[in-house]
Amino acid sequence: MSTPLLVNCLFDELAIGNSASLTRTVNDDDIRLLAMASGHLSPGDLDPGIAAGDARGPTVIHGMWAASLISAVLDTQLPGPGTTYRSQTLEFLRPVSAGDVITATLTVQMKNPADRSVTFETRCLDQAGSEVLAGTTVVIAPSGRLARRSALPPKISFQCRHRFAPFLREARALPPLTTAVVHPCQPEAIQAALEARAEGLIEPILVGPDAKIRAVAEQAGLSLEGIRIEATEHSHAAAERAVALAASGHAAALMKGSLHTDELLAAVIAPQSGLRTQRRISHVYVLDIPAYARLVVVTDAAINIAPTLEHKRDICQNAIDLLHVLGIAEPKVAVLAAVETVSAAMPATLDAAALSIMAARGQITGAKVDGPLAFDNAVDLAAARMKGIVSPVAGQADILVAPDLEAGNMLAKQFIYLGGADAAGLVLGARVPIILTSRSDSVDARLASIALAKLAAKGRSPR
Numbered sequence: 001m002s003t004p005l006l007v008n009c010l011f012d013e014l015a016i017g018n019s020a021s022l023t024r025t026v027n028d029d030d031i032r033l034l035a036m037a038s039g040h041l042s043p044g045d046l047d048p049g050i051a052a053g054d055a056r057g058p059t060v061i062h063g064m065w066a067a068s069l070i071s072a073v074l075d076t077q078l079p080g081p082g083t084t085y086r087s088q089t090l091e092f093l094r095p096v097s098a099g100d101v102i103t104a105t106l107t108v109q110m111k112n113p114a115d116r117s118v119t120f121e122t123r124c125l126d127q128a129g130s131e132v133l134a135g136t137t138v139v140i141a142p143s144g145r146l147a148r149r150s151a152l153p154p155k156i157s158f159q160c161r162h163r164f165a166p167f168l169r170e171a172r173a174l175p176p177l178t179t180a181v182v183h184p185c186q187p188e189a190i191q192a193a194l195e196a197r198a199e200g201l202i203e204p205i206l207v208g209p210d211a212k213i214r215a216v217a218e219q220a221g222l223s224l225e226g227i228r229i230e231a232t233e234h235s236h237a238a239a240e241r242a243v244a245l246a247a248s249g250h251a252a253a254l255m256k257g258s259l260h261t262d263e264l265l266a267a268v269i270a271p272q273s274g275l276r277t278q279r280r281i282s283h284v285y286v287l288d289i290p291a292y293a294r295l296v297v298v299t300d301a302a303i304n305i306a307p308t309l310e311h312k313r314d315i316c317q318n319a320i321d322l323l324h325v326l327g328i329a330e331p332k333v334a335v336l337a338a339v340e341t342v343s344a345a346m347p348a349t350l351d352a353a354a355l356s357i358m359a360a361r362g363q364i365t366g367a368k369v370d371g372p373l374a375f376d377n378a379v380d381l382a383a384a385r386m387k388g389i390v391s392p393v394a395g396q397a398d399i400l401v402a403p404d405l406e407a408g409n410m411l412a413k414q415f416i417y418l419g420g421a422d423a424a425g426l427v428l429g430a431r432v433p434i435i436l437t438s439r440s441d442s443v444d445a446r447l448a449s450i451a452l453a454k455l456a457a458k459g460r461s462p463r
Contacts, residue, residue: 007293008080011116011141015165019107020078022069026100063092066124066133069104074139077290078106079118082142086117090135094126101127109136116141145293163288163295164422164448167326171451174458176203177252179435179450180242182264183208183235184257187220192437193255194222196450205230205251208238235259239267246432247274252457255435255450265303268430280304280314281429283436284322285412286452289421292379297323297331297399298415301408302436303427309351312401313364316355318428319399320367322452325459333359334378334397335371336407340389342372348403355401368392371401375411424448426456433457 009018067090074083096102103125110119118141124133179202181193190213193204206213206224210231217224230245232238239259245251256264268275283302288295299319304311316333323331335352342349352371359369370393376383381395402408415421422445427434433453437446 007290008082008142008146009078010145011079011111011113011118011143013165014079014108014111014118014141016108016111018078019105020073021103021105022073022076023101023103024069026065026096026098026102063096063133066092066096066102066104069102069124070106070122070137073104073106074120074137078108078120079139079141081146082144084140086138086140088122088135088137090122090133092133094130094132096126096132100132102132104133106137116143164424164444164451167455168447168451171454172200174454176200177450177454177457178203178205178250179253179255179453180205180207180230180245180251181255182242182257183238183259185209185212185216185235186258187216187222189257190217190220190222190224192446193227195443196447197227199447201447201450201454202253202255204228204255205242205245206257207242207245208232208257209234235263236267239264243267243270243273243275251432253433253435253453255453256437261302261436264434265427268427268434275430275432277429277431279318279429280307280311281427281434282311282315282318283425283427284319285415286322286424286426286448287412287415287421288423289415289419291419294396294398295326296379296397296415298408298412299399299401300405301402301412302405302425305405307404309354312351312355313358314429316359316364316367316369316399316401319401320364321459322426322428322456323398324366325455326452328398329366331367331398332393332396333364333367333369333371333399333401334373334393335369335401336375336378336411337372337403338374340372340374340377340387348372351403352401367399370394373397375400422448424452426452428456 105123106120108118109121118139120137122135122137123131126132181204184190184193184206185208196202197204205228207230210229213229214224230241232241242254246254267273269281282300282304285298285301286295287298297319300307300315304315307315320331335355337346337348337352339349342353349372356369356371358364370391373394377387377389377394378397378400384394402411416423424445425436426449427436433456435449435453437449
């Protein structure tokens with residue numbers, strides 16, 4: 001099993017408030033190892049039966065163990081490889097004992113561009129939420145991108161999120177995007193629209209039953225002052241009205257509220273909708289994965305259940321066009337299968353090979369496309385080299401094209417729930433971008449989805 005890839009955050013990518021955390025359980029063996037390495041060889045350090053604060057032994061080594069978690073966070077993620085210590089001030093507030101679960105959290109407090117120094121607020125809490133250590137740490141952030149493999153301890157939770165930041169900044173600099181929010185009849189849907197409005201990303205039009213929307217907002221304590229409401233009787237009518245607003249140019253994007261995705265998309269693809277293009281619509285997850293050196297797109301994970309070869313051509317092109325809007329001139333597209341060789345017994349490999357040829361013949365444009373590639377070969381250069389794969393895509397894919405919806409959905413959700421990824425979701429291929437958010441999405445994920453839609457709307461729509 002390969003170890004995680006650690007990728008650093010550069011000085012310019014760090015923002016005030018960025019944080020990273022690491023959680024470890026105090027282990028007798030860890031205490032012994034640290035004691036022996038540091039020369040703290042008193043009975044209190046080496047006897048596992050003596051807890052911190054016990055009259056028979058000192059608490060120094062236990063405090064050192066907690067402080068070492070701060071160094072681990074700095075070295076592994078925030079800023080990560082290439083970080084240089086400058087100074088540190090710590091106050092040890094409570095004793096730490098074997099069996100305690102300690103969470104160290106670092107938060108960017110201050111930046112100094114003159115010398116690339118970054119000041120972090122540092123805190124360690126135990127399992128009860130009590131603060132055991134507090135202070136500040138000053139480091140010199142790395143000036144160049146570094147990545148390395150390292151075996152990390154379990155229960156690490158990284159929260160360095162920087163790859164969406166440039167897109168959010170660019171989106172905020174543009175005029176608000178008029179967005180029809182379809183059937184926002186739950187507090188989360190209204191809250192998402194208001195958050196995006198407060199960030200200057202959209203000017204929402206709430207489309208749905210007027211009385212129900214107002215009642216939900218009032219119950220949730222949300223103000224609708226200054227918000228336009230297009231009244232409809234029910235969710236089906238809301239979808240049709242929102243699509244009509246987009247088709248007539250009165251809305252530049254659609255945003256799913258609390259209706260089913262199928263109901264919204266049925267209105268979008270209806271023959272009379274005015275939003276259909278020659279492209280098949282498809283879903284993309286744009287993922288910021290801590291263990292991967294770049295943003296990656298997974299497609300299709302939500303719409304096309306068993307796509308044909310022609311469908312996959314459009315799925316590829318939709319994702320490629322989005323990355324062009326995001327400034328990636330020639331994305332690398334890996335068409336996934338279980339193996340990297342073509343086999344008549346595995347239809348996904350045949351489609352992957354065909355898509356590669358279609359790209360070479362100009363039927364897919366603006367990207368390097370290769371397949372079939374197994375997942376490891378698509379994202380890991382070493383794995384590709386071990387198998388003798390010579391490819392401009394292998395090991396550095398920007399886009400992962402799944403063989404079907406089930407595979408794409410499981411892959412994306414593994415990145416999110418096990419890989420700690422932030423995810424932005426969009427539907428592409430219509431004349432306007434469609435924002436799909438979930439009630440489980442974080443505020444950052446919702447805003448990222450909306451920011452990407454805003455940039456997609458600014459770019460050229462498919463015909």
